[in-house]
Structure formats: structure tokens, C-alpha cells
Ligand SMILES: Cc1cc2nc3c(=O)[nH]c(=O)nc-3n(C[C@H](O)[C@H](O)[C@H](O)COP(=O)(O)OP(=O)(O)OC[C@H]3O[C@@H](n4cnc5c(N)ncnc54)[C@H](O)[C@@H]3O)c2cc1C
């Protein structure tokens with residue numbers, strides 16, 4: 001993991017310049033960003049140590065009642081009131097422990113509070129709400145900094161980057177070769193889900209089942225060229241030693257529009273437009289469209305404001321990688337890696353929007369192309385050490401991905417534990433991914449049980465947790481035998497609903513009160529027998 005200190009305060013805009021304090025501070029920060037490298041600089045130990053005395057040293061009890069991905073940020077912050085800053089920083093995060101930031105929520109917040117991580121915008125599921133809250137908590141951290149260290153105004157010079165092993169973190173990706181894609185849905189489906197294959201033999205990466213694969217995608221050329229046209233710039237304009245087109249394709253995020261872009265626009269215009277841009281920069285929603293404004297949407301909304309390409313690019317966020325659960329086993333197919341990717345496409349107004357990485361994998365790369373990738377080690381999501389342990393896997397939709405990997409791995413290693421998969425999707429005839437493969441696993445006995453739930457086949461929705469309830473007695477007997485339970489897929493609703501079903505099953509068939517059943521499931525979690533990979 002890179003060790004990065006925040007950009008020191010740089011006074012570039014003189015105090016006599018005709019700006020308010022807030023404008024001056026923003027512009028100083030903006031130009032400081034231009035002057036410093038993106039690399040990592042060594043952390044001076046004092047400020048971090050002063051602000052964070054370490055997990056055991058600040059009187060916090062270590063409990064995290066806000067660590068629930070279904071709670072809204074306001075509720076989470078309330079639960080964290082009165083806690084040390086690093087704990088409130090954790091509460092600001094989306095609580096999915098999804099690994100997209102390169103940490104889990106607790107470690108990311110400790111790293112920020114300890115000043116070994118300066119990037120406040122890495123929590124993808126938390127989005128702008130989390131980034132804004134972290135920014136404001138970070139200002140508190142600044143205030144807590146001893147006066148002597150805050151006096152340092154010299155830009156960072158000694159740049160030393162702690163490079164992680166190649167291909168093992170988002171900070172050090174390696175090239176992998178894209179091999180092929182295959183559509184998993186059949187005619188009539190409302191979904192577009194791709195089985196994707198990569199060749200890792202060139203980069204030498206390996207992985208274990210349960211790990212995820214990080215992909216650095218590129219933006220769509222059509223979108224980039226429309227943005228350049230709206231900017232009124234040349235696509236060959238030089239920005240950071242590259243052409244504007246290259247930078248917009250490879251380096252910056254074009255969705256959603258960041259606060260810094262609105263801030264830049266607010267300084268380049270006046271009157272009502274300026275007020276509007278300023279309000280948007282502060283997270284307000286003057287026209288009710290804030291949630292859908294991407295970078296192109298901002299250029300369309302403010303047609304009279306046209307920043308210089310360099311300033312425009314500086315106001316954008318770096319392009320973030322995306323994670324995908326690996327759906328293959330390195331033990332079964334060494335040097336190969338598969339993903340199961342649901343393609344994100346939707347329409348806002350009249351414009352088609354493309355999910356960055358899913359459409360990149362679905363249509364913007366060709367066999368033989370190299371993609372920058374890394375393996376993200378799973379945070380407590382793995383097959384049991386004892387290969388005889390039974391496993392229950394619950395993965396609707398693309399949530400089946402890691403379980404395909406688990407099954408292939410158990411087959412390759414000759415694991416004797418029983419395997420039960422709950423899979424579900426919209427329609428049995430067109431959304432049954434890996435149908436032949438799963439049926440063959442069932443026939444061979446590898447898959448002891450395969451329980452299916454089709455949400456749109458009948459008149460009423462029927463989900464995996466409905467199927468679980470139907471077979472609750474058997475499910476309980478697997479649990480009583482010592483089975484591990486795994487959930488993968490949607491974090492917001494599915495994971496919670498499935499957990500609730502599990503609690504009900506434990507209560508009903510394990511003859512427990514609801515409170516006892518909740519405690520039982522909590523204990524499964526503590527013992528590592530109930531693991532989740534949700535996003
Ligand atoms: C650990 C982990 C494992 C994952 N595994 C998988 C996997 O196996 N398979 C898989 O497909 N995905 C998986 N994901 C999700 C994946 O990382 C991406 O988030 C997903 O593919 C979308 O990325 P994108 O770049 O295509 O879309 P983005 O460019 O990130 O766009 C997605 C955003 O578009 C917006 N959006 C989407 N639909 C709509 C709509 N209808 N209306 C309005 N706005 C909308 C939302 O703001 C959404 O956040 C995983 C995520 C994590 C963290």
C-alpha cells in the first residue's frame with residue numbers, strides 16, 4: 001500500500017488577491033494539486049501519532065454499531081457521535097468492507113486518521129457523501145494537529161513510494177491479456193451478463209478462490225469526444241504531457257461529476273450560475289438533478305462556462321479501478337481467470353449512460369488486448385481450511401461468481417465436503433447462468449444440492465431466501481453439522497434479507513427465540529462460519 005501524506009498547505013494566491021478566504025483556500029489547494037506529484041511521500045510520524053494514538057490508545061471500545069451497510073450515513077454518524085475521529089471516519093464509509101479502496105472500512109479510516117493515506121475519495125459505494133464527510137472530519141484532524149507541524153508550507157519533495165508486490169494492489173497493477181467474452185443470458189432476458197476470460201500467464205499472477213480482480217478500465221471514446229467538443233478544445237491539446245483525448249480516456253473519471261468541478265465552474269462564472277455551481281459543490285441540489293450529473297452533464301448544464309482543458313482535467317477525479325469476484329479456480333485452470341460481469345447501461349433524459357468497467361469488458365476490448373489489473377485479496381471470504389466442511393453458498397445473479405470458483409476449486413483439489421448452492425435470477429429460461437455446468441456438477445455429485453429461485457417466472461417475486469425458508473429444516477441440519485454459510489451479491493437489500501431468513505430458520509428449526517437466533521448467527525460470523533462478499 002502506498003504511504004501518502006496530505007498535500008501541505010501551499011500559499012500561492014496572495015492574501016491581497018480579490019478572493020474570499022474560502023475561494024483563496026480552494027484555489028491554493030487546487031494549484032497545490034498541480035504542483036505536487038501523485039506519488040507517495042513519507043509520513044512524518046508526529047502529526048499522525050498526535051491525532052491517533054492507535055486502536056488501544058484512544059479509549060475507544062472497538063465496537064462499531066454503525067458497521068451495517070443498510071444504514072444511511074446520517075444514522076451511522078449519529079451512532080459514532082462522541083467517538084475518536086478515526087472511528088467517526090469509519091462510520092462515514094459505506095460499511096461494505098468491499099475492498100475497493102484497497103482496505104476494509106476500519107483500516108481505511110485508521111490510515112486516514114494516521115495520515116498514511118491522504119486520498120479521501122476511495123470509498124466507491126459511499127460516493128460523494130462519504131468523501132464530503134471525510135473531508136470535513138479531516139479538517140478536524142488538521143485542527144488537532146500541533147501548531148509547529150501545521151506551519152510547514154514547503155511542497156513535498158522527498159518522494160518515496162512504497163510499492164506493493166506487482167499485481168497485488170490497486171497501486172501497482174500489471175498487464176493481463178483479455179482472452180474472450182461470452183454472453184450468459186439467452187434471448188428474452190432483461191440482463192446482459194458476460195463470462196469474461198483473462199490469461200495471466202504473461203504477468204504471472206495467481207489467486208485463490210474468494211479473491212477479487214481489480215480492473216482499470218478506459219472511458220468510452222464517443223463520450224470523450226463529445227466532452228472535448230463541448231469544451232471547444234482540440235483533442236490533441238497537451239495536458240500533463242498527453243493529449244487531452246488520452247487523458248480523458250485513461251486517467252480521469254467522467255461520472256459522477258465531482259464537487260471540485262462545480263467549484264471550478266463557480267469561480268469561472270457569476271450571478272445565478274455561480275450560486276448554482278457553488279450550491280452543487282456543497283452537496284446541495286438546486287435543480288433536482290444533482291444525482292444524475294456526470295461530467296458531460298455539467299458542461300451541458302453550464303453552457304457558458306468553458307474552463308481551460310488543463311484546469312478542467314485537474315478538477316476531475318482520477319479514474320478508479322473496479323473489482324469483480326473471480327469466478328474461476330487457479331487450481332483448476334492455472335494461468336487463467338474468469339469473471340461474471342453484469343453490464344451497466346441506463347438512460348437519463350435522452351442520453352444513454354454506460355457503466356465504465358462493465359461496458360469496457362463487454363465491448364471496448366478485444367481478444368489479445370492488455371488490461372491493467374490486480375488481485376485484491378479477499379477480506380475473510382474463503383473456503384474452509386478443512387476441506388471436509390460442508391458449505392452453503394447463497395448467490396443470486398452475479399453473486400454466483402465466487403461460488404462457481406469454490407466448486408471448481410473443490411473439484412480440482414478433491415475436497416470431500418458437501419456443497420449446497422442457492423442460485424436465483426429473473427427467469428429460468430434465459431438467466432440460468434452456467435446451467436449445463438451446474439447441472440453436470442449436480443449429476444456428478446460435486447454439487448450436493450442446487451436450489452433455484454426465479455424472481456420473474458411467476459406472478460409473485462420469489463427470491464433465494466424464499467427457497468431457503470422452504471428447505472429450512474435441511475438447511476438447519478447442515479448448519480448443525482458445522483456447515484459454513486456464504487452470501488455474495490447485492491449489499492443493500494439481498495444480503496440483509498438473506499441473513500434475516502437465516503435467523504428465522506435458526507429460530508424455527510433450531511428451537512431458539514429470535515434473540516437467541518440472532519446471537520447464533522452473530523456467533524457464526526465471529527467464528528468465520530458466515531462470510532459475505534457483497535457490493
Ligand atoms: C468485491 C466486489 C465484487 C464485485 N463483483 C462483481 C461481479 O462479480 N460481477 C459484477 O457484475 N459486478 C461486481 N461488482 C460490482 C462492480 O465492481 C462494479 O461496481 C459494477 O460492474 C459497475 O461498474 P461500472 O464501472 O460498469 O459502472 P459505473 O461506471 O461504476 O456505474 C455504476 C453507477 O451507475 C449508476 N447507475 C447504475 N444503474 C443506474 C440506473 N439504472 N439509473 C441511474 N443510475 C444508475 C449508479 O450510480 C452506479 O453506482 C463487485 C464489486 C465489488 C466491490
Ligand SMILES: NC(=O)c1ccc[n+]([C@@H]2O[C@H](COP(=O)([O-])OP(=O)(O)OC[C@H]3O[C@@H](n4cnc5c(N)ncnc54)[C@H](OP(=O)(O)O)[C@@H]3O)[C@@H](O)[C@H]2O)c1
Pocket residue numbers: 191193342343344396397398399424425426454455456461463464465489490491492493494495497498535
Ligand atoms: N447497489 C445496488 O442497489 C445494486 C443492487 C443489485 C445489483 N446491483 C448491480 O447490479 C449488477 C448485478 O446484477 P446481478 O446480475 O447480480 O442481478 P441483480 O440485479 O442483483 O438480481 C439478481 C436476482 O436477485 C433478485 N433480487 C432482487 N432483490 C432481492 C432481494 N432483496 N433478495 C434476494 N434477491 C433479490 C433479482 O430479482 P428482481 O430483479 O426480479 O427483483 C434477481 O432475480 C451489478 O452491477 C451490481 O453492482 C446494484
